[in-house]
Amino acid sequence: MTLPYNFSPGPAMLPPEVIEHIRADLPEWHWHGIGQGASVMEVSHRGKAFEQLMAEAEADLRELLAIPANYQVIFMQGGAWAQFAAVPMNLLRADETAHYVVSGGWSKSASIEAAKFGRVEVVASSESAGYTRVPARNDWLSTYGINSAIRPIDEGASPSSYTYVCSNETVFGNEVHTLPEALASPLVVDASSHFLSRPMDVAACGLIYAGAQKNIGPAGVTVVIVRDDLLDRAPKNIPSVFHYKHTIEHKSLFNTPPVFSIYATALTLKWIKAQGGLAEMERRAVARSTLLYNAIDNSELFNAPVETADRSRMNVVFDTGNADTDAAFVKFCDARGLMSLKGHRVRGGMRASIYNAMPLAGVEALVAAMREFEATLA
Ligand SMILES: Cc1ncc(COP(=O)(O)O)c(C=O)c1O
Numbered sequence: 001m002t003l004p005y006n007f008s009p010g011p012a013m014l015p016p017e018v019i020e021h022i023r024a025d026l027p028e029w030h031w032h033g034i035g036q037g038a039s040v041m042e043v044s045h046r047g048k049a050f051e052q053l054m055a056e057a058e059a060d061l062r063e064l065l066a067i068p069a070n071y072q073v074i075f076m077q078g079g080a081w082a083q084f085a086a087v088p089m090n091l092l093r094a095d096e097t098a099h100y101v102v103s104g105g106w107s108k109s110a111s112i113e114a115a116k117f118g119r120v121e122v123v124a125s126s127e128s129a130g131y132t133r134v135p136a137r138n139d140w141l142s143t144y145g146i147n148s149a150i151r152p153i154d155e156g157a158s159p160s161s162y163t164y165v166c167s168n169e170t171v172f173g174n175e176v177h178t179l180p181e182a183l184a185s186p187l188v189v190d191a192s193s194h195f196l197s198r199p200m201d202v203a204a205c206g207l208i209y210a211g212a213q214k215n216i217g218p219a220g221v222t223v224v225i226v227r228d229d230l231l232d233r234a235p236k237n238i239p240s241v242f243h244y245k246h247t248i249e250h251k252s253l254f255n256t257p258p259v260f261s262i263y264a265t266a267l268t269l270k271w272i273k274a275q276g277g278l279a280e281m282e283r284r285a286v287a288r289s290t291l292l293y294n295a296i297d298n299s300e301l302f303n304a305p306v307e308t309a310d311r312s313r314m315n316v317v318f319d320t321g322n323a324d325t326d327a328a329f330v331k332f333c334d335a336r337g338l339m340s341l342k343g344h345r346v347r348g349g350m351r352a353s354i355y356n357a358m359p360l361a362g363v364e365a366l367v368a369a370m371r372e373f374e375a376t377l378a
Contacts, residue, residue, distance in 0.1 A: 004337035005362035009170055009315060009353040010214040018267045040263045045256055057266035064278055067202050067225060074224040074244060075252040075262055080192050080211045083222060084113035086242045087188055090234040092118040096161040099123045104131045104169025106190060131172035133307040160185035162206060168194035171344040173317030174310045179204045186230060194314045196272060197356055198282040206230050215355045217265030220258035281356050288354045288363045289313040295367040301374045319349025326350060332373050338366055
């Protein structure tokens with residue numbers, strides 16, 4: 001069976017080897033070769049095998065990202081939207097302000113959600129530029145960084161609880177390629193749509209979270225990595241399922257976890273390790289995205305609006321400048337087995353989501369379709 005190349009932004013393509021493993025394992029889950037008598041969706045999350053699976057998933061994640069010992073790994077539910085709320089619930093102190101860098105719709109939504117819980121200030125935004133770039137580093141680092149020589153925190157301003165950034169804006173296709181260091185408050189990163197596509201400096205962050213459904217698994221589980229010293233900030237009255245320390249104390253098993261999502265994520269982590277880890281994921285991401293951006297830049301028809309330095313390696317946004325031509329191109333691709341290239345409804349145009357599981361051949365097929373389509377218009 002030949003399937004189309006799937007450019008869906010999420011839920012997104014998983015490695016075929018992982019899908020095949022799941023298919024074979026579906027009637028009866030085998031944990032390290034031992035049949036469990038039922039599928040993974042039908043056994044207790046408190047059984048030894050599932051507890052071991054979670055411990056192994058955490059160990060694999062720690063190894064892949066070189067997570068320092070003073071960080072905890074949590075598996076939570078509710079997607080990134082739950083984290084939009086959980087982050088301020090746990091970290092935003094009553095007499096402090098949360099500082100948000102807005103580089104797209106997701107970080108904007110996160111800032112609006114956080115404002116339900118306390119004081120929020122948008123430090124820098126690229127909204128007026130149509131999110132075609134990440135706000136210039138000096139706009140926000142100089143304001144709230146320790147090295148804030150340019151515009152120090154105003155006298156009397158409330159201290160910063162954390163600085164928030166979305167390191168890959170899925171809809172608009174911009175990516176923070178290097179995380180800032182030496183901020184005045186802990187950096188909180190929504191890494192959902194490029195998580196594990198590259199090595200990441202965990203020690204530069206206070207908290208990182210990522211919904212699984214782009215790069216590492218099916219929807220349903222969100223990975224949270226949080227530094228120990230931030231865990232005692234949470235007030236006692238927040239709901240148990242949002243409480244980081246409480247969740248950690250229960251080893252992410254306070255209530256029934258999304259067992260299938262965690263299982264499939266655990267398999268994907270093993271797949272990433274077997275492929276050569278995050279250095280190899282990054283090499284592939286660079287190869288795929290360079291090929292596609294070069295094809296767009298060298299074409300007369302297509303245009304990539306995001307500034308070169310901030311272009312996402314995962315979500316390549318492009319258009320022809322004409323909505324009808326965009327729609328015709330998406331249809332042309334569909335007929336060639338290149339699916340889900342339509343851009344997000346708020347952005348329009350096209351978006352090719354090329355996560356870890358996308359083979360280079362998929363991008364080569366897309367580039368060939370772009371050339372063919374352009375030739376039909378000549
Ligand atoms: C970067 C980013 N943050 C947050 C979200 C929201 O995720 P969820 O729908 O899982 O809550 C998405 C969804 O695509 C996303 O791409």
